[in-house]
Structures are given as C-alpha cells and as structure tokens.
Amino acid sequence: MLKVKHVTKKFGDFTAISDVSLDVKKGEIVGFIGPNGSGKSTTIDLILGLTQATSGQIEIAGEQLNRNNAAKLRQNMSFLSTDMNLDRTVTGRQALTYFANLRHIPESEQSSRIDHLAGLLNANLDKPIKKLSRGNRQKISLIASLLSRPKLLVMDEPTSGFDPVVQNIFIDLIRQHKKDGGAGLISSHNLSEVAEICDRVIFIVGGKVVANKQMAELQAVAPKHEVIDLDAVFEKLVQTHQDTR
Numbered sequence: 601m602l603k604v605k606h607v608t609k610k611f612g613d614f615t616a617i618s619d620v621s622l623d624v625k626k627g628e629i630v631g632f633i634g635p636n637g638s639g640k641s642t643t644i645d646l647i648l649g650l651t652q653a654t655s656g657q658i659e660i661a662g663e664q665l666n667r668n669n670a671a672k673l674r675q676n677m678s679f680l681s682t683d684m685n686l687d688r689t690v691t692g693r694q695a696l697t698y699f700a701n702l703r704h705i706p707e708s709e710q711s712s713r714i715d716h717l718a719g720l721l722n723a724n725l726d727k728p729i730k731k732l733s734r735g736n737r738q739k740i741s742l743i744a745s746l747l748s749r750p751k752l753l754v755m756d757e758p759t760s761g762f763d764p765v766v767q768n769i770f771i772d773l774i775r776q777h778k779k780d781g782g783a784g785l786i787s788s789h790n791l792s793e794v795a796e797i798c799d800r801v802i803f804i805v806g807g808k809v810v811a812n813k814q815m816a817e818l819q820a821v822a823p824k825h826e827v828i829d830l831d832a833v834f835e836k837l838v839q840t841h842q843d844t845r
C-alpha cells in the first residue's frame with residue numbers, strides 16, 4: 601500500500617531524514633515512533649506529497665509519487681494530525697459535509713456515515729468548530745479522516761487531545777478500519793496506544809530508521825509490570841457521571 605524507498609530530505613545543509621525506507625501493507629497498522637525532532641512529521645509530509653524528497657522514491661497503491669500526481673494519490677489516503685486546518689466558523693456537520701463532497705461520497709450516504717461516526721464518538725456536530733474544546737475539535741477531524749473509508753490512514757499524534765474513553769473508541773475504529781482491509785501509519789508518543797493497535801513498529805532516531813519490528817517480537821522482550829487499570833476506573837466514572845451539557 602505504501603513504500604518509502606531510501607528517502608532523504610535536506611533543508612539546506614541540514615539532513616532531516618536520511619535513507620529512510622519503510623512499508624505498510626494492506627490491512628496492516630504500523631507505528632512510527634521516535635523522539636522529538638527525529639523526522640516523523642518530515643517523513644509524513646513527504647508521503648502526503650506536501651514536500652519533495654531530496655532523493656529516493658515513494659510509492660502509494662503501486663504508483664510512484666511525483667509533483668503531478670500527489671493530489672490524485674492523496675485520494676487513497678486520509679490524514680489526521682493534532683490540529684487540522686478546519687474552517688472554525690462552520691459547524692462540525694457543515695465541515696464534514698464539505699469533506700464528504702471533496703471525497704465524492706454519494707449524497708445519499710453522507711448523513712448516515714457522519715451520524716454513525718459522530719454517535720460512536722459522542723461528537724457535537726451542531727456547534728461552530730471554534731466553540732468546541734480541542735479534544736472535541738479533534739473528534740471532527742477523526743470523523744473527517746474516516747468518512748471516505750480510505751485505503752491508507754496516515755496519522756500524526758492522532759489522539760493527543762482525547763480523554764481515555766475517546767482514546768479507546770479511537771482504537772476500536774482503527775481495528776475496524778484494519779478489518780475492512782485498510783492500512784495505517786501512526787506516528788505517536790503514546791506507546792501504550794501504539795502497542796494496542798499496531799502490528800509492527802518502526803523506530804526513527806536522528807532521521808534514520810533504527811528498528812522495524814513486529815509487535816509480537818517486541819512483546820517477547822518487554823518487561824512485565826503489574827499495573828492498576830486506571831483507564832477502566834476512569835471509564836467507569838465517566839459512564840456513571842455523564843456530561844449532560
């Protein structure tokens with residue numbers, strides 16, 4: 601679905617990523633992990649065709665990405681980041697209908713898909729986006745990214761604004777995307793989330809890929825800790841004390 605082959609990106613004299621190779625197969629969710637400034641967003645910008653590689657190639661759905669076909673190849677993908685460029689004057693529903701039209705989703709299916717995802721996430725579609733909290737804005741971005749049922753989801757810190765309940769719903773949605781044959785590349789600092797949803801993890805340090813391992817291989821070497829399941833406690837409390845605003 602996605603192949604990044606020996607890609608280097610320089611900004612002037614500075615090499616942001618060097619000889620990066622990675623791939624994501626159909627039906628596979630891959631974590632993309634590394635310290636601040638290691639080159640994750642740079643790699644993602646290159647995959648999205650937002651910037652050009654200094655050398656190397658990127659293939660999406662079997663086609664080599666270039667200046668001329670970036671917009672066309674982006675139709676195979678959806679992108680989700682911490683703060684998407686949503687028009688904040690419109691409501692969530694208006695923004696999502698706009699996205700649905702951009703992605704040529706038949707009008708007869710738009711409302712049902714939007715309402716289904718909004719229902720799962722308990723998203724408010726009627727307030728202007730500027731009046732929503734960061735996490736609630738992020739729900740609108742997540743719905744936008746899933747609406748077109750993309751072949752490849754590219755995510756840069758997708759859940760940083762979400763509370764634990766919504767994070768768990770996000771995990772279910774990604775699992776469903778995978779079941780439907782979708783692929784995903786997730787850059788995240790939330791390692792427990794990565795551990796839960798990814799089949800494989802690619803580690804990038806200083807602009808270079810330093811490891812590329814199946815989750816099962818990592819689990820075999822991970823230390824075992826006894827932990828209190830705080831998520832479950834939080835979830836229970838939130839269910840008991842529903843926010844009725």
Ligand SMILES: Nc1ncnc2c1ncn2[C@@H]1O[C@H](COP(=O)(O)OP(=O)(O)OP(=O)(O)O)[C@@H](O)[C@H]1O
Binds near residue numbers: 614
């Ligand atoms: N437009 C640019 N001009 C110059 N240097 C840049 C530019 N964009 C990114 N860099 C540099 O490239 C390196 C990689 O940055 P990048 O944003 O890809 O890291 P990251 O892994 O996404 O970091 P974080 O986890 O903090 O989001 C950093 O040293 C950054 O300062």
